[in-house]
Amino acid sequence: MDTITIVSSLVFYLVIWAFIHVITSNLRSRKSAARLPPGPYSFPIIGNLHQLGEKPHQSFAKLSKTYGPLMFLKLGSKATILVSSADVAREVLQRYDQLFSSRAAPTAAQALDHHKISMVWLPVLSQWRNMRKMCKENIFATPRLDASQGLRQEKLQELCEYLHKSSVSRKAVNVGDAAFTTSLNLMSRTLFSKDFANYDSNSSQELREVAWGVMKNVGASNLSDYFPVLQRIDPQGIMRDTKFYFQRLFDIFDDIIDERLQLRGTSEAKQKDLLEALLDHSIKNESEFNRNDLKHLLLDLFVAGIDTTSATVEWAMTELLRSPDRIAKARAELKEVIGEKEGVQESDISRLPYLQAVIKETFRLHPPAPLLVPHKADEDVEINGFIVPKNIQVLVNVWASGRDPTMWSDPENFEPERFLGSDIDVRGQHFELIPFGAGRRICPGLPLAYRMVHLMLASFIHNIDWKLEDGMKPEDLDMEEKFGLTIQKALPLKAIPVKL
Structure with missing residues (x-):
């Protein structure tokens, strides 16, 4: 379909939608509208889309400072509730x-x-x-993970060994790529007893592009989400690209399963x-868990587990390299606890x-999924005197709550020490820090992700010092974000490992 046809179709559908929108808006009860949470004025057709920006989590956080921690927005035709504080998140994810x-x-x-x-x-x-059980x-029970x-x-x-070789050659390491390759192989070994990539190899880059392609497309600002009438024409090609990435992974999984x-x-x-555990379960319970179910589950585990873990490690390393005293403190703890091994x-x-505190502080400042996975209200719910309507999309901005000055002192600063002696953890009970979500929809992969992110970060800093390239100062490190379903560094972190 050529560009002129796409634009013409887009205009046609938007005009039809606008007509329907005006009629339905006029029919809406003034009483129910008055009880919606506050929010900025929404324009006809586009609603508040013009306020989204390239980094929606940051835009939403700014709006919440004006309209409060429970906010109503219209993203095109999609009514949305934004939650931006730990207290309201507790209402949504625990009480209700x-x-x-x-x-x-x-x-x-x-x-x-995939959604079915x-x-x-x-x-x-x-x-x-059944799937959760x-x-x-079979996957995340402690005995399984220990085995x-x-x-x-x-x-x-x-x-x-890769970091040691790089230190000998004085070669700068792309920390994000190294973290991704390690995460990829940690996951592929855990799932399949196979390695999917080597360091500095094209195969690693290809699979990273597939994984990031999935996360980017699922988390993208998609016109088809904001205007469902556009789903059939897919004006941005997001559905087309997602099908390609999904099928690429399914082909890989089919070969491994065969x-x-x-x-x-x-x-x-x-x-x-x-x-092996999943195949055993599938053979015994084929009616409820067949091969197609297995492939879709592997897609969830593979993509989410790899991308979120590697992104968290890269952010943690970036923050530590910006704070030389803190990376030295984390390294000293490792030496004291595990020695020279x-x-x-x-x-x-x-x-x-202290290593745990570093990870918690990284999750606070750089949650891998800043808006979590979207929730939906199954019926009208009253929260703080406002009505959250049935079927409305609900987004929980954990990026905003992690930087809430009423909850955290110096919220923009990286200070792992704030967690020393604190009982706050990431397991869904402390709503000021819920990078994995909370309640019955908490990320089921938390037990494995928790192990992987700590072990990988420890491996990056134990017995290794780091030197920035070209005389760059720690405070000059770029901290810009790239938005998808997960948050990546806009510019990769590169540094030279120095063996101690």
Whole structure:
């Protein structure tokens, strides 16, 4: 379809939508409108889209300072509630958890019918409950993760060796790429007992583009979300691109599953990875969990687990390199607790309070999913005297609550020390810090992500110092963000490792 046709169709559909909008707006009860949360004036047709900007989480945070922590916006034809404080988040995700447990699936998440199968987007009904229970028992239970930790240790050792080689050659490391490759292999080893990439290899870059492509498209500002009448023409090509990325991953998964099924018929010993557990479950419960279900679940685990972990590690390293005294403090703790040995074990994490504080502070300032995954109200709910209408999209801006000056002292500053001696954690009970969400829709992969992000960051700083390129000063490091479903650094962090 050429550009003129797309523009003509867009104008036509917007005119029709505007006509319908005017009629329905006039029919709306003045009483119900008066009870909506406050918000900025919305223009006809576009609503508040002009206030979105390239970084919606930041734009929403600024608006919340004027209109409050519970705010109403019109994003095109999509009515949206914005939550921007820990107190209101507690109302939505704890007190009224059941009423807000549904998802508002963006158009891109509907590619290849993913939203009908994915545990992320399914409504809280029997299919979702079965999937959640299966994941808890077969993937994220502590015994399962303990059994597969040896697979992850090999990948962490390879990261240490790569950093050592780079220190010998005095070669600058792209921290984000190294974190992504490590995260990719940690996840592929845990799931499949396979490596998907090597450091400085094109294969790593290709898979990073696929993973980031999925996250970027699902989190993109999509005209088809704001004006559903445009979904059929897909004016930005987001649905087309998402289908491509999904299918690319499904092809990879099909090859791995076929290979594993062939091996299961031989005398070769079973792998102790998560794919084996999922295949066992699928064979026993094929009616409720078939091969297609398995591939969609792997897509969720693979993309979300890799991208969020590597982004968090890159942000943590950036903040530490901007604070030389703090990276020295974290390194000293590692040396005291684990000595000179190369590898950090998963059992060591509980004995590293400062490292944990660094990760918490990184999650506070740079939550991987700044607006979490969109929720939807299953019925009208009254919060703080306002009505949150049935079927409305609800976004929780954890980026804003993490920088709330009423909750945090010096909220813009990176200060891990604020968490020392504090019982605040990231497991969904302390609403000032919920990077994984909370309530029944909390991220099921939290137990694995928690292990991976601590181990990877520890591997980057244990027995290694870092030097910025070209005499750059720590305070000159770029901190700009790139928005998708996850938040990336706009400019990659590059530094030279120095072996101690």
